[in-house]
Structure formats: C-alpha cells, structure tokens
Amino acid sequence: MKFLAYLVSGISLGSIYAIIALGYTMVYGIAKMMNFAHGDVIMVGGYISFIAANYWGLPTVVSIVIAMLVCTMLGIVIEGLAYRPLRSAPSLAVLITAIGVSYFLQNSALLIWGANPKAYTPVVSGTLRLFQGQLSISYVSMVTVAACIIIMIALTLFTSRTRMGKAMRACSEDKGAAQLMGINVNFTISLTFAIGSALAAVAGVLLCSFSPTLMPTTGSMPGIKAFTAAVFGGIGSIPGAFLGGILLGVIESLARGYISTQLSNSIVFAVLIIILLVRPAGLLGKNVQEKV
Amino acid sequence: MSTILKVNSINVYYGNIHAIKDISFEVNEGEIVTLIGANGAGKSSALNTITGLLRSKTGSIEFNGENISHTPAYRIVSKGLALVPEGRRIFQQMTVKENLDMGAYTGKDGFEKKLEEVYTQFPRLKEREKQVAGTLSGGEQQMLAMGRALMSSPKLLMLDEPSMGLAPILVEQIFDIISALHKKGTTILLVEQNAQAALAVADRGYVLETGKIVTTGTGDELLNSPAIKKAYLGG
Ligand SMILES: Nc1ncnc2c1ncn2[C@@H]1O[C@H](COP(=O)(O)OP(=O)(O)OP(=O)(O)O)[C@@H](O)[C@H]1O
Ligand SMILES: [Mg+2]
Numbered sequence: 001m002k003f004l005a006y007l008v009s010g011i012s013l014g015s016i017y018a019i020i021a022l023g024y025t026m027v028y029g030i031a032k033m034m035n036f037a038h039g040d041v042i043m044v045g046g047y048i049s050f051i052a053a054n055y056w057g058l059p060t061v062v063s064i065v066i067a068m069l070v071c072t073m074l075g076i077v078i079e080g081l082a083y084r085p086l087r088s089a090p091s092l093a094v095l096i097t098a099i100g101v102s103y104f105l106q107n108s109a110l111l112i113w114g115a116n117p118k119a120y121t122p123v124v125s126g127t128l129r130l131f132q133g134q135l136s137i138s139y140v141s142m143v144t145v146a147a148c149i150i151i152m153i154a155l156t157l158f159t160s161r162t163r164m165g166k167a168m169r170a171c172s173e174d175k176g177a178a179q180l181m182g183i184n185v186n187f188t189i190s191l192t193f194a195i196g197s198a199l200a201a202v203a204g205v206l207l208c209s210f211s212p213t214l215m216p217t218t219g220s221m222p223g224i225k226a227f228t229a230a231v232f233g234g235i236g237s238i239p240g241a242f243l244g245g246i247l248l249g250v251i252e253s254l255a256r257g258y259i260s261t262q263l264s265n266s267i268v269f270a271v272l273i274i275i276l277l278v279r280p281a282g283l284l285g286k287n288v289q290e291k292v
Numbered sequence: 293m294s295t296i297l298k299v300n301s302i303n304v305y306y307g308n309i310h311a312i313k314d315i316s317f318e319v320n321e322g323e324i325v326t327l328i329g330a331n332g333a334g335k336s337s338a339l340n341t342i343t344g345l346l347r348s349k350t351g352s353i354e355f356n357g358e359n360i361s362h363t364p365a366y367r368i369v370s371k372g373l374a375l376v377p378e379g380r381r382i383f384q385q386m387t388v389k390e391n392l393d394m395g396a397y398t399g400k401d402g403f404e405k406k407l408e409e410v411y412t413q414f415p416r417l418k419e420r421e422k423q424v425a426g427t428l429s430g431g432e433q434q435m436l437a438m439g440r441a442l443m444s445s446p447k448l449l450m451l452d453e454p455s456m457g458l459a460p461i462l463v464e465q466i467f468d469i470i471s472a473l474h475k476k477g478t479t480i481l482l483v484e485q486n487a488q489a490a491l492a493v494a495d496r497g498y499v500l501e502t503g504k505i506v507t508t509g510t511g512d513e514l515l516n517s518p519a520i521k522k523a524y525l526g527g
Contacts, residue, residue, distance in 0.1 A: 183366055
C-alpha cells in the first residue's frame with residue numbers, strides 16, 4: 001500500500017514535470033535553444049494566479065486564465081527582446097542570455113513581491129480516501145494527471161493535424177526550407193514560446209497547489225528537473241517529455257519514500273546520468289541520420 | 293515575350309567573401325534559362341538571393357515588374373516564385389504527403405486538385421504518400437522536392453542542381469520532367485553542373501565563373517561554343 005501511495009504521488013509530481021518539460025522540448029525543437037528562463041515563467045504564473053485569486057478575489061478558473069495570458073505575453077516578449085536578436089549568434093551567447101533572463105525574472109519577482117513566501121491556496125482541495133483510508137489521493141493530483149494527459153494529447157494533435165502545427169515541425173527541421181514554403185519563421189517561433197509559456201502558467205498553478213509556498217525561486221528546481229526530464233525522454237520529442245517527466249516524478253517519489261528525502265534529488269540525477277550514458281539521445285530521442 | 297524575372301547588378305557577400313560580383317540576367321515568360329558553372333561559381337548564391345534567403349548589397353531583383361529585393365523570404369513563394377533547393381532539403385521527418393502539404397502552405401484552395409496533378413506527374417510519390425520522407429531514395433527525394441515546389445503553382449520554378457547525385461537513368465527522367473513542365477507553360481530557371489543536359493533543354497544560358505557572368509547565348513550557341521566545350525563539356 002505504501003508503494004502504491006508513493007507511486008501515485010510520483011505520477012502526479014511527474015505530471016507537473018511533464019507539463020514543464022513539454023514547454024522546454026517544444027521551444028528546443030523549434031528554436032534549438034534551452035530556454036532556462038522557462039522555470040521562472042512558472043513562478044510568474046504562480047504569483048499572477050495567486051494575486052488574481054487572493055488580492056482581486058477572482059474565481060479560481062479566471063485567475064488561472066489570467067496567469068496563462070500574462071505568461072503567454074511574457075514568453076512572447078522574452079523571445080522577441082532577448083532571443084530573437086541572437087537568432088544567428090553562437091549558441092553559448094544564447095545560453096548565457098537565457099540564464100540572464102532567468103535571474104532577471106527572479107529578481108524582478110523579489111522586487112515586486114518580496115522574499116517572504118506566500119501561502120498559496122490549492123486550486124482544488126479535498127482528498128479521495130480508498131481502502132479504508134489506507135491510500136489517499138488528493139484531488140489536486142488527479143486534476144494534475146488529467147491536465148497533463150489532455151495537454152499531451154492536444155499538443156500531439158496540434159503538431160500532427162493542423163497547418164500551423166505542421167509548419168512548426170517544418171521550422172524545427174529546416175528554417176530555410178520552411179521559409180521557401182512561405183512559413184513565417186519568426187511568427188512560428190513566437191507562437192511556440194507562447195504555447196510553452198501558457199503551459200508554464202498551468203504548471204505554476206499546479207505546482208503551487210502541491211507545495212503551497214510561493215517564492216521568487218519556486219520555479220528554479222522544478223525547472224531544472226523538468227529540463228532534465230525533457231533530455232531524459234529525448235529532447236524535442238513530445239511523448240518523450242511526457243514519459244521523462246512521469247518517470248522522473250516516480251523515481252523521485254520512490255527514492256524519497258524508501259531511501260532518503262535528502263538524497264532524493266541526488267538519486268534522481270544519478271539515475272538520469274546512467275540512463276543517458278546508455279542512451280545518449282534519451283529514451284524516445286531520435287539518433288537523426290540524414291541522407292545526403 | 294515579357295520579362296518575368298530581372299536581376300540587376302546584384303552583389304552578394306558572405307562576410308569578406310564576395311560570392312556574386314555584379315551579376316545581371318533575366319528570364320522571359322515561358323523560357324527555360326540555365327545558369328551553369330563550376331563548383332563555387334555562385335549559382336546557388338544567386339538563386340538564394342532571388343528567394344530572399346540571402347541579400348544583395350546593391351542592385352535590384354524584379355519579379356513580374358515588382359521589386360522583390362527587400363521582400364522577406366517567406367513572402368516570395370506566394371508571389372509565384374518557387375525554389376527546389378540544392379540538396380533537396382525536404383522535411384525528412386515528415387511524410388511525403390505532409391511535405392506536399394507544406395508546399396501548398398500559402399495556397400488558399402485547390403489543394404486536392406494540385407495534389408492530383410503532382411501525383412500524376414510523379415506516380416511514385418502517390419505510392420509513398422504515407423512514408424516518412426527521410427526514408428525515400430535519392431531520386432524519390434528529388435521528385436518530392438520538385439513536387440513540393442509545384443504545389444504552390446509557381447509562375448517561375450527555380451531548380452538548383454536537380455540531377456545532383458542521381459544515376460544517369462534518373463537524371464534523364466528528371467530532365468524529361470523539366471521539359472514536360474516547360475511544355476505545359478511553366479517558366480524555368482535551371483542551375484546545373486551537368487552543362488550538357490542543361491543546355492540541351494534550355495532556350496538560353498548564362499555561364500558563371502567565380503561570381504561573374506562570362507558568357508551568355510542560346511542553348512545551342514553555348515553547346516557549340518569551343519570555349520564552353522573545353523571548360524564544361526569535357527572537350
Ligand atoms: N555560407 C557560406 N559562408 C561562406 N562562404 C560561402 C557560403 N556559401 C557559399 N560560400 C562561398 O560562396 C561562393 C559561391 O558558392 P555557391 O554555393 O553559390 O556556389 P555554387 O555555384 O552553387 O557551387 P556548387 O556547384 O558547388 O553548388 C563559394 O566560393 C563558396 O565558398
Ligand atoms: Mg550550388
């Protein structure tokens with residue numbers, strides 16, 4: 001029963017990582033860059049929904065929508081101001097800029113909202129008790145897992161069925177050829193950041209509902225873990241991000257339950273390193289072989 | 293005969309490398325014009341400049357009387373100009389059908405009809421419709437690249453070394469298709485290293501050497517010119 005409990009909490013934690021990882025992986029797939037500020041967009045999403053619900057007294061759903069809108073705008077602005085000018089710059093310059101944006105967001109949050117943690121009210125409360133109370137599953141976990149699955153399916157359909165989604169895949173393969181087809185690459189990249197950031201807002205709301213202390217650094221650690229999850233699953237792959245996120249959550253939860261809370265992060269990363277040594281492209285990553 | 297493409301003294305640089313040196317040429321409606329030259333002569337650079345992927349420092353490019361030298365690359369195809377790029381550059385991880393779909397990205401309607409036409413032209417593509425493009429053979433990939441460009445119903449089709457890396461029988465097939473497209477009224481600008489085959493189908497040709505146009509003439513004139521024979525046709 002204990003195992004089941006750890007598994008359930010691992011899956012729901014993993015679902016949050018998966019939602020964040022989907023954002024990382026989409027942006028990487030198209031812009032070919034690691035947007036290290038992604039984790040901090042999560043934090044912004046948390047604060048915006050917190051303010052909308054607690055200060056302005058708006059209903060939960062509305063506050064989530066507002067958080068998504070704000071993060072979408074933020075993602076577009078970050079891409080346009082910080083990354084677009086570096087489109088043809090060396091990738092190291094882009095990486096450093098992304099780290100800079102990350103610190104900028106954290107410190108702005110510190111300035112605006114202060115260092116004191118805010119007590120976040122979970123978006124759904126209550127717990128389902130099974131087996132005479134031996135196994136309890138919070139409704140937040142269920143909502144989280146459902147949200148993750150819906151998002152994954154929606155993204156898969158979007159990229160495989162819609163004109164815009166196919167254009168995104170075309171851009172991710174060859175930006176020059178995509179332009180020859182009439183695809184506006186800058187717009188497509190903006191759109192990708194917009195989607196990724198909207199997902200980050202959702203992740204922020206769910207994350208804060210899980211561990212209800214909200215601080216300017218709230219997004220960093222989950223961001224790094226989700227980034228690892230994306231690499232682990234195979235960077236650029238949507239099902240890979242999903243799988244990577246869930247596995248990461250489960251490993252973390254089991255390690256915490258059976259081995260040690262303090263060591264859980266080290267164990268997670270150790271497992272990841274071992275898997276990447278065996279499969280450098282990640283679980284579902286393609287070892288791209290191009291025909292010449 | 294009206295001029296459909298007019299390139300006026302363009303100069304293209306890659307950093308310090310002066311790749312295109314004050315080139316001017318034109319293509320008239322209904323013609324096949326070829327640009328021939330050795331490796332590194334600047335043929336691809338010229339085509340990429342016309343499509344807006346590269347920019348010229350000087351001069352202008354007019355298409356259908358409109359100056360397109362500052363038009364963003366992604367707006368070019370909807371004006372009726374399509375390029376089959378060097379090395380095909382099909383979307384390897386997308387299916388054949390999806391690649392053709394991308395070719396019609398800017399086209400509003402008539403997708404099914406266009407698709408039917410392309411499949412009639414290249415029956416092999418229809419057979420391979422659902423296959424991932426990266427797994428096609430080299431010749432099939434070239435057909436896909438051409439089919440993809442035709443999906444936009446271009447007024448001017450530009451081809452960058454369509455015969456590259458293909459077996460002689462396939463080269464012949466590709467040139468047959470080019471002639472067939474020409475007969476149906478498509479204007480074609482053809483870049484080739486296979487000068488013999490290109491000049492044989494072309495109405496006119498330009499010879500490019502280290503970024504400059506050194507000779508021009510009708511296909512036959514160039515085919516029979518001793519200098520060209522010596523330099524490009526193996527004596
Ligand atoms: N991306 C680039 N960076 C720097 N120099 C380049 C680049 N692309 C082309 N060049 C140079 O510009 C010149 C013209 O190249 P281009 O590719 O246009 O030649 P080409 O005639 O198409 O040759 P090929 O028949 O080999 O395709 C060459 O000297 C080449 O080295
Ligand atoms: Mg070339």
